[in-house]
Amino acid sequence: MKVLVIGGGGREHTLAWKFAQSPTVDKVYAAPGNVGMMKVAECINLEETDHEGLIAFAKETQVDITVVGPEAPLLEGIVNDFQEAGLTVFGPEQEAALIEGSKSFAKSFMYRHAIPTGSYVVTSDYDEAVRHLEQDGVPIVIKADGLAAGKGVTVAFTKEEALASLEAILKDDKFGEAGAQVVLEQYLEGEELSLMAFVHQETVIPMVAAQDHKRAFDGDEGPNTGGMGAYSPVPQFSQTDIN
Template sequence: MKVLVIGSGGREHVLAWKAARDQSVDQVYAAPGSPGMTDVAECTGISEHDQDAIVSFAKQNRIDLTIIGPEAPLLAGLADRLLDEKLMVFGPTQKAALIEGSKSFAKSIMKQYNIPTGSYEVFSDYDKAADYVKQQGAPIVVKADGLAAGKGVTVAFTEQEAFDALHDILNDEKFGEAGAEVVLEEFLEGEELSLMAFVHGETVVPMVGAQDHKRAYDGDKGPNTGGMGAYSPVPQFGDEDISRAVREVLQPAASALVKEGRFFTGILYAGLMMTAAGPKVIEFNARFGDPEAQVVLPRLESDMSAAIIGLLQGGKPELSWSKDAVLGVVAASIGYPGSYEKGKPIKHIPEADLLFFAGVKKEGSELQTGGGRVLLLAEKAAQLNEAKEKVYDKLQQLDDTYLFYRKDIGDKAIFRASSDI
């Protein structure tokens, strides 16, 4: 089988890495790919936004399966285009991907189909939104309605923080069209769980859980990012917690999209708050989480590509998962998620089996920073604390002149596990 992975980030690197290890796969391509992915994929350099070139490449090279990694091509209708050309693609159509593309749409689906989530209101006017904040008080969650690369969410612990976030989104138009509307949402208390599933219509095949760390700095301080590290499994949540989340969230969401004429094929991601009353949805994504994919897929022992093909052909594949833990830490450009410099050398990169590159480019033989999140280094071990020790031992080798990373990924789970002994 020939597999084409669309995208160039860390999520796409691990997708290509996993596909390259699948027994069913002979060749992996990436569009565009990156200099960090050349060990597992032939990088075409074709932009993920160039639908004509992607279709042409897929036809000429007789691609058997195209897996779309990032959200932007999905919302631009790349899956629709490939389907129109009778090509096999794993990723939702433009209509189905709206579950991620519009937070207000996702909230309306949850409300209509009784999928548990926090209360909310949608606004396009700053004054009306500010009045709502005054009525509700803080803490409150402020979200740009559209795609904002994981940076359009503010958990405001004071009313002033909420007013500032509203001003950035609605008045200063910090996120452009993505901020034409804002969703003000109830602050949910509990612990977060990222739960993803392979979905085709009403067939839902869940993965193991993961937890990521959104804040930029240690102790969950600083601004929200696209994710600074993740780990799997999440020992504080057992099999019954996962089953309940599938039963109350993922399965109803997949069924709701079918009923709404938005048949979903691809990865449905539920960002959950595990509250005292049960799982509640923080957000839905229409693709693999990043960095969650980098810690979940290394635990998948089954042939991913064959499982996807089986799902697309109407089956319900059974997946086998390693009991080992995987913990991964993101190294990001200094200044991220704000402004940062590109083109800085990445030196003394540790050797690791689970090293996934994101924002990188190459000048001659030198690998350089090309984005905010630059790489993720993960390790696998029998226990989470062992995986963490191995990761941070290796990260000490990395030249961090132009990079930074959190030092506390997984700490809460490891502390809780040690306290339970």
């Protein structure tokens, strides 16, 4: 079997590494990949946003399945494009990817479907955001609505920190269009658990649980990142909790 992994980050490196270990996989391609991935895959000079080029490559090399890692091409509808071209592809379609691509959409989705989540407000106006901050106080969670490479969230424990975050997002355009609006969210205290699952229609197959650590510096200090590391299993949660 031939596999094409789209992307060039740590996530895609791990996917390519695991595919290369499978006895059912004969060839792994990565587009664009990175220098480290060259040890486990043939890296192709195609950007993850080049849908037409990637589709043409998958057809030409008779790739059996394409796996999309990054959020950006998923939001741009790369899975839809591959499906329309008659190719087998793993990843959410554009409509489903919006849950990751817009925090306000995800929050409204959870509210509509009675999925427990913290209270929140959404605004694109700095003064309105400040009024909500004055009303709700700190700690508070401030999020750029769109994709910001994992760096768009501030857990503010002081008013000064919250104001600086709002100013950076709404006034200084720190995240561009991704920060056109912000989500101000209730601060929830407790242990974090990441539990993902493979989903197809009504079939749900859970993966192992993990705990992600996003702070840039030792001791859980500093700004959030896309992730400094994670571990699994998570001893703070029993299998009963996870089930």
